[in-house]
Amino acid sequence: MSIGLKEPRAGKAAAQNTASRKPAGRKAPAQDRRPGSSIDVQRKKLLVPFVGPAFVLYTVLFIVPALGAVWISLHKWAGSGPMKFVGLDNYGRIFRDRLFLSSFGNTLLLLFVVGAAIFILAFAMTLVLRDMAGKKMVRNVIFFPHLINALVFGVLAGFIFNPGGMVNSLLAPFGVTDPPKWLAQDNIFPLIMVTLVCTTTGYFTTILMAGVDRIPPYYYEDCALAGASAFQRLRYVILPLTWDVFGTCAVLWTISSVKIFEIVWVFGGSSGAGVPPTQSWTAAVYTYVNAFSGQSTPAYGAATASAVLSLALISVLVVLLRRAMRRDAVEF
Amino acid sequence: MSEYKPAAPMTARRRGRRGVSPALRGERSVVRGLGVGLLWLVVAISIAALVWMVAQAFRDTRAILDDPWGVPASLDFGNFVRAWTVGDFAVATWNSLLTTVVSSVLTVAIAAPCAYYLSRVDNKLTRGLSLYFILGLGIPAQVILIPLFVMLNKVYLTDSIIGLNLVYIGVSMPFTVFLLTAFFRSLPLEMEEAAALDGTTAFGTFWRITLPLAKGGILTAFILQVISHWNETLLALTLLQSTEKYTLPVALISFVQQQTYSGADWGGLFAGLVMVVLPMLVIYVWLGRRLTEGLTLGMGK
Incomplete structure (x- = not known):
């Protein structure tokens, strides 16, 4: 660890001071420690050495670029040469750009359609997993895809759905002689959506499980005594008690779905120029291609405008979600 | 959003649940049986897919394309060597x-x-x-x-x-x-x-x-x-x-x-995929429980 700043050992007198002020034999709980107690005073001096490095790095490498993105999105700029201030022109332009609209539409599809599918499946899996034998093992296995780079799934899908690939050879015995062209430009995006559902559900199941596992068993026992049906138990016990975990998952998915890039980039092995077919672009891909693909003059303004809109989408949704999910937290 | 609760009581509760309450194990419906079956199927397919991917990394491209379901005839590191160098x-x-x-x-x-x-x-x-x-x-x-x-x-x-x-x-x-x-x-x-x-x-x-x-x-x-x-x-x-x-x-x-x-050099590509995935698998097998707990701890809020 790098923080080597030693505070001068002035603590002794101060510490004795604390001792005399605290009534003996009473442990001070975390919350109501008096503001003036000396360890606190001393701790406060650590603000700069402790928080400083993290604050500086985070501000310079994260917050400043984020603000810079807003700034760049107001300019016409090709990455070098003069920046021309154009106000909100870039936003107007991308909204007239078919490509952007379809990319942003795809991002929304991922966010809502894939999101809904993941949640329904994850919740169903949680309910089944809740008290089945071997649940730890199942959970460990379905969590693992979360640790794999999405690139891997994209490349594998290219192999599996090849015209002469595994899916078609599996379908052949069932009399499918004319299988759909899986990797045709129009079919790639739906395939990406299916792949994402398959690879992401396990992660959210794991998180939901952690919430469901927190429910103390006597609630279920009470349900059994009261003769509640499985549905009633779900409606009146499980759902209300895991509501906050659902909210967290929804926020997580919102944030991570808008970033989806790698899997689109390589899905099915990419086409000639290294850029995936436009039908499967997401907003993140749109940003990247417009700035760095080297195919045309980089349009930094439009590219950042697209990214800033994604950020706006996230912010609005997170605020809405927090509001919608704000119920009386059930304490148990 | 509720406060994060330390993991210890959680696991204790989880452990204590088994056997204590027959109410939990009461129902045995068809739907549930189906669900359990499906889940095990998912688990089996996931593991098989991982094993399959690693296996393909040891076969040459022509063999992979001829018979994608095959197993490697011998432990041939040629793909890795090629990916490593080329x-x-x-x-x-x-x-x-x-x-x-x-x-x-x-x-x-x-x-x-x-x-x-x-x-x-x-x-x-x-x-x-x-x-x-x-x-x-x-x-x-x-x-x-x-x-x-x-x-x-x-x-x-x-x-x-x-x-x-x-x-x-x-x-x-x-x-x-x-x-x-x-x-x-x-x-x-x-x-x-x-x-x-x-x-x-x-x-x-x-x-x-x-x-x-x-x-x-x-x-x-x-x-x-x-x-x-x-x-x-x-x-x-x-x-x-x-x-x-x-x-x-x-x-x-x-x-x-x-x-x-x-x-297409699928052999080399599979070798590359294995190089990306395998370290994660090692970490997961080694520290898996800590990981899932850590992630859900961060998310508990």
Whole structure:
């Protein structure tokens, strides 16, 4: 660890001071420690050495670029040469750009359609997993895809759905002689959506499980005594008690779905120029291609405008979600 | 949103549940049986897919294409050797390893004191700072992509492993600070107070009391960073341009794209995939429980 700043050992007198002020034999709980107690005073001096490095790095490498993105999105700029201030022109332009609209539409599809599918499946899996034998093992296995780079799934899908690939050879015995062209430009995006559902559900199941596992068993026992049906138990016990975990998952998915890039980039092995077919672009891909693909003059303004809109989408949704999910937290 | 609850009672409850309440095991419906069956099927397919992928990495491209269901006839490392030499995966693996380890160590080393301060001092400033750090959790990487590229280009840190490390550290701050703050809050304060009474300085209590207590949480944060930095693609793809600087995911992408011109080398590609996946599997098998707990701990809020 790098923080080597030693505070001068002035603590002794101060510490004795604390001792005399605290009534003996009473442990001070975390919350109501008096503001003036000396360890606190001393701790406060650590603000700069402790928080400083993290604050500086985070501000310079994260917050400043984020603000810079807003700034760049107001300019016409090709990455070098003069920046021309154009106000909100870039936003107007991308909204007239078919490509952007379809990319942003795809991002929304991922966010809502894939999101809904993941949640329904994850919740169903949680309910089944809740008290089945071997649940730890199942959970460990379905969590693992979360640790794999999405690139891997994209490349594998290219192999599996090849015209002469595994899916078609599996379908052949069932009399499918004319299988759909899986990797045709129009079919790639739906395939990406299916792949994402398959690879992401396990992660959210794991998180939901952690919430469901927190429910103390006597609630279920009470349900059994009261003769509640499985549905009633779900409606009146499980759902209300895991509501906050659902909210967290929804926020997580919102944030991570808008970033989806790698899997689109390589899905099915990419086409000639290294850029995936436009039908499967997401907003993140749109940003990247417009700035760095080297195919045309980089349009930094439009590219950042697209990214800033994604950020706006996230912010609005997170605020809405927090509001919608704000119920009386059930304490148990 | 409820407060995070420490893991200990949770596991105790989970353990205590088995056998205690017959009410839980009462129902045996067809739907449920079906669900259980399906889940085991999912598990079987997942494991089979992983084994299949590793197996294909040991077969040559023609064999893979002829019979994708086959098993390797012998343990042939030819694919790996080719990927290693032709595909520049050797350099890429080294770069990935270096970047992952260095940036993860530094991330945790820088975030831990900050999280400690934010968890122990409670005033307007720290509440504001916590919020400021959490803000970053919601900013997707593509937003900072272009400005970051421009900024780093000005100071000659694009196409540089050092630059990439710096970026990874900065970008990881929100999550790591958030996770560790939650973790430090869950630690008991009594020991720190006792140490303070004995005349230890504030820094001393952090260094000698809290850090040793927090070893588990810090290790978890470290491993989570290792995983995310090992897999990070978009920023590396943007910031690195020359082949000898590529990290593994970027090398994999360029390998895929070369194939459009040079014909598919599925053998080499599978070897590359295995190189990306296997370290994660090793970490998961080794520290899996800590990981899932760490992730759900961070999310419990």
